[in-house]
Structures are given as structure tokens and as C-alpha cells.
Amino acid sequence: MNLQETIAELTPSLLEMRRDFHRHPELGFQEVRTSARLAEFLEGLGLEVTRGVAQTGVVARLKGARPGKTVLVRADIDALPIQEESGVPYSSQTPGVMHACGHDGHAAIAAHVAAVLARYRDRLEGEVRFAFQPAEEIVSGARPMVEAGVLEGVDCVVGLHLYSLMPAGKVGVRPGPSMAAADAFTIHLRGRGAHAAMPHEGVDTVLMASQIVVALQSLVSRETDPVATAVITIATVSAGEGAHNIIPETAELKGTLRTFDAGLREKLIRRIGELSKGIAQAMGGSAEVTWLPGSPAVVNDPQMVERFRQVARQVVGEEAVLEVPPVMGGDDMSEFLNRRPGVYFWLGAGDPDPRKNRPHHHPAFWIDDERSLPLGTELMTRAVLDFLR
Numbered sequence: 001m002n003l004q005e006t007i008a009e010l011t012p013s014l015l016e017m018r019r020d021f022h023r024h025p026e027l028g029f030q031e032v033r034t035s036a037r038l039a040e041f042l043e044g045l046g047l048e049v050t051r052g053v054a055q056t057g058v059v060a061r062l063k064g065a066r067p068g069k070t071v072l073v074r075a076d077i078d079a080l081p082i083q084e085e086s087g088v089p090y091s092s093q094t095p096g097v098m099h100a101c102g103h104d105g106h107a108a109i110a111a112h113v114a115a116v117l118a119r120y121r122d123r124l125e126g127e128v129r130f131a132f133q134p135a136e137e138i139v140s141g142a143r144p145m146v147e148a149g150v151l152e153g154v155d156c157v158v159g160l161h162l163y164s165l166m167p168a169g170k171v172g173v174r175p176g177p178s179m180a181a182a183d184a185f186t187i188h189l190r191g192r193g194a195h196a197a198m199p200h201e202g203v204d205t206v207l208m209a210s211q212i213v214v215a216l217q218s219l220v221s222r223e224t225d226p227v228a229t230a231v232i233t234i235a236t237v238s239a240g241e242g243a244h245n246i247i248p249e250t251a252e253l254k255g256t257l258r259t260f261d262a263g264l265r266e267k268l269i270r271r272i273g274e275l276s277k278g279i280a281q282a283m284g285g286s287a288e289v290t291w292l293p294g295s296p297a298v299v300n301d302p303q304m305v306e307r308f309r310q311v312a313r314q315v316v317g318e319e320a321v322l323e324v325p326p327v328m329g330g331d332d333m334s335e336f337l338n339r340r341p342g343v344y345f346w347l348g349a350g351d352p353d354p355r356k357n358r359p360h361h362h363p364a365f366w367i368d369d370e371r372s373l374p375l376g377t378e379l380m381t382r383a384v385l386d387f388l389r
């Protein structure tokens with residue numbers, strides 16, 4: 001098969017689809033239009049399509065003529081609550097909502113990988129399954145997709161994330177931990193309110209909160225292996241109603257925990273609770289810690305990374321395949337990679353001049369879709385064919 005010719009032929013459709021999604025961005029679990037368009041496109045290719053998976057997700061199965069392995073391609077499809085200021089002619093038509101992370105490109109690439117492979121179905125061994133996942137930005141879409149059974153019978157998983165700060169033409173990947181686990185917590189403190197001039201009559205939650213903020217840092221400096229990585233940040237401290245002379249009865253701390261190692265993550269989640277409760281209790285009060293559901297760290301399978309690298313070198317050349325450092329940002333692709341071996345790679349999508357590029361989640365976020373999307377389609381298609389072998 002001549003893959004490059006096929007992709008060249010499909011490129012106008014690829015770009016049109018990405019720009020259409022860009023014009024009509026939808027927030028997590030509201031991706032109704034996006035999902036409908038994807039489902040219609042995939043049905044048109046003759047794939048077996050299931051709509052409404054994890055509310056607004058779409059799953060499509062391309063079964064080859066002969067039996068074999070099953071490879072899952074995962075693409076997230078949601079946008080962000082940002083007012084677009086990129087100035088592109090296909091800018092968002094929805095006020096306050098923008099594809100500022102490139103998920104419009106992810107969806108269009110995965111759909112066109114399906115379009116390419118559908119043409120070679122007679123020669124395909126095994127199944128290629130496509131998971132169009134809602135609500136990545138609120139770390140909520142992957143888990144219900146997994147619970148809906150999207151990984152049943154799947155041997156391995158592959159996904160990509162466009163990267164505006166890496167020039168188009170380059171590819172980044174690393175074996176092992178690549179993106180951090182991100183967990184958010186709230187510590188609710190209770191003491192006893194009192195007159196500020198009579199502290200012995202009360203239990204001071206402001207002092208309690210202060211002790212806890214300081215003590216939490218010792219979990220990183222004293223209880224975490226210095227060569228491991230963890231971040232604990234308290235981002236919000238609230239207590240009192242603005243008075244100078246009242247000891248507040250309650251206080252609240254909000255923070256985030258970032259880790260790569262699953263064991264360390266578990267330990268720190270436990271220790272944040274123990275430390276907060278212990279300090280509060282020792283001071284005569286009490287603490288309750290609540291956690292928002294987070295996603296585990298994104299961990300790539302080393303063998304699959306090696307195979308992917310070989311594929312990528314053939315497509316973009318040896319020197320354009322970079323080993324990138326891990327990032328403390330999170331991505332719920334980890335829900336798939338936690339359960340199946342796989343690879344999540346960065347696809348360069350920026351300008352060679354770094355001054356022209358904006359980071360992800362920026363109102364002027366921009367990607368060179370003409371250069372990066374066809375390349376992403378080729379890379380993903382070749383990776384899938386390699387993994388099916």
C-alpha cells in the first residue's frame with residue numbers, strides 16, 4: 001500500500017474536520033456535535049460504531065479480514081473554557097469556549113487513521129479500535145470509558161498529544177513515567193470559636209492550618225526519596241470572615257499533589273490525611289480530608305516505546321525523534337495505560353521560531369495543522385500496523 005499517497009489524498013478532509021471542530025468547540029461531557037460528526041464519519045467508513053459511551057464518547061471498531069491482535073487508538077475530543085484570541089479564520093464561534101489544547105486535531109487524526117486503514121481492511125489482521133474520549137480536561141472521561149468495557153480484548157493502546165512548543169516535524173516520547181498523577185484535596189478543619197483576646201477558651205483553626213501547611217512540606221522533604229518526584233502545593237487557605245478579634249471555628253486548605261510513582265502517590269495521599277488529622281487532634285480540633293478523583297501517572301511501556309521509535313525514525317528521521325523529559329501536568333490517558341501496555345507520544349505542532357508559539361491552554365494557542373496533522377496520521381497508522389504484527 002502507498003500510505004503517503006492515501007494520506008495526501010485525505011489531507012483536505014483531515015484539515016477540514018479539524019478546523020470544523022475548532023470552530024465548534026465543546027466542553028467535557030457536552031461534546032454532542034463533535035461526537036455526532038465523528039460517529040457519522042466512522043459509520044460512513046463501514047466501521048462498527050457505538051455512540052454515547054461515557055455519555056458523549058464514541059467507540060468504533062475496524063475489524064480486519066483475518067483474526068489477530070486488537071490495538072486501541074485513543075483520542076480526546078473536549079475543549080476548554082477560554083475565550084479564543086488566536087485570530088485564525090476558523091476561530092471558535094462559541095463565546096468562552098476554545099480548543100486550546102489541540103484535542104480537535106487529536107480527534108481528526110484518529111478519524112483519518114480509521115479512514116486510511118478502512119481502505120486496506122482486506123489485508124488487515126486483527127482489530128483496530130478507536131476510542132474518542134470526552135472530558136479529558138476535567139479528568140473525567142477516561143475512567144467511565146474503561147468501565148464501559150472499551151479495553152475488553154485490547155492488547156495494547158496508542159495515543160498522541162499535539163505539542164505547540166515543539167516544532168512541527170518533531171516527535172517526542174519517553175519510556176516509563178511521562179506525565180504526573182494529579183490529585184486535588186481539601187482539608188476541612190474544625191476547632192472552637194472564641195474571642196481573640198481569650199484564646200484559651202477556644203481551639204484556634206488558623207494556628208492549626210498554619211502548622212499543617214508547614215508540616216505537609218516535610219512529606220516531600222523528609223518522607224519522599226530525594227531522587228523521586230513529588231509536589232505538594234497548598235493553593236488556597238481560608239479561615240475567618242475578615243474580623244480582627246474572632247478566632248474562627250473552621251478553616252479550609254485546598255491543594256494539589258503531583259507524583260509519578262504509584263506507590264509514592266498512595267503513601268502521600270495517606271500521609272496527608274494522617275498528618276492533618278494528627279496535628280488537628282493534637283491541637284484539640286479535628287480534620288477531614290476529601291479528595292477529588294484524579295488520574296494516575298502516564299507511564300509508557302518501554303518495549304512499545306522502542307518499537308514506536310523505530311517506526312517514527314522511518315517517518316521523520318533519526319534526529320527528529322526526541323527523548324523528552326517528564327512533565328508534571330496530568331492526562332487521563334493513564335487510565336488506559338494503567339491497564340494495558342501502550343505508548344503516548346508528543347507530536348510537534350509549533351513553528352520553528354519559538355517566539356511564535358503559545359503554550360497549551362493559552363487564548364492565542366495555535367498549531368501548524370497543515371504540517372503536523374498529516375504527519376500524525378501517518379505516524380499513528382504506521383504505529384498501529386506495527387503493533388498489530
Ligand SMILES: [Zn+2]
Pocket residue numbers: 100101137360361
Ligand atoms: Zn489540556
Ligand SMILES: [Zn+2]
Pocket residue numbers: 101102103136161
Ligand atoms: Zn490536552
